[in-house]
Amino acid sequence: MPAPPPCTSLGRQCRSLDVTLRIGQLDEGPESLDHEATWLLGHTARVDFGRLHTRKGELLVDVRLHVPCKHLKEEGPRARCQALGFQGPPPPRARRPAQPRQLGGGRFRLVDQRRLTVRPAVDVKAGLPVLGTNPCLGAPCRTAEHTRAAACCRDLQIEIMCGREETRLEALVFARKSPYLCKTERNEDDSIESELISACGYLAGDGVACSLHGRVREDGRPAKPDLCSTWPEGGDLMHPGCVFKKG
8 A cells, every 4th residue: 555645734735736647749740639638628527727838749738636635534624634643624625717618609618739729619510420319318327436427528547747756746646535536557657647537528518418529620620539539349448337338
């Protein structure tokens, strides 16, 4: 079991964590990165997205993950770190900025040329093929926190930039509360992979359909991220209740 973070008091790190996420390599090309970044920056439920920037041939984004530490225990007006014993008033909850992705009138916040910006997306009734109705409507799929409907739009894999020498940050990442941040592993010297529950801001009012579905950008490219544009083929790595899961 990982050691607890080397904290010195209750603080903001008990509620949230500031990190940098890797989006992709610049040599993937601007179109691919626009899709990857639009997809990632859509998942706003538990993430505040900051500046997109490049470093060493990679596209990165600074974020604040609103996932508490698993060691934080609150009882009324008091809080306690169960790992290190600190006690005091509960750490304040951070004020979150508005991050709308659907602006009405066919306008959306999309990533274009590595910038999050407002763009129209025209409905052309194209894109992901459906047979009559969306097969995910009414599906009993659920996330690890038991939220039902469109589970694949409510959690995601992220790559947190954290070198092996950044031991405090690594300990803070591994101490996040499951299942909101879970399946955390170090597979690279410079990053940690994890699964995050954070619903997509492009979900339509029914909580299942995608508001970008069937829309194109001004230049004719699909507005919907390409990794969301094909139905899964079935397999073992699916949410419970997924309509595409075999067996």
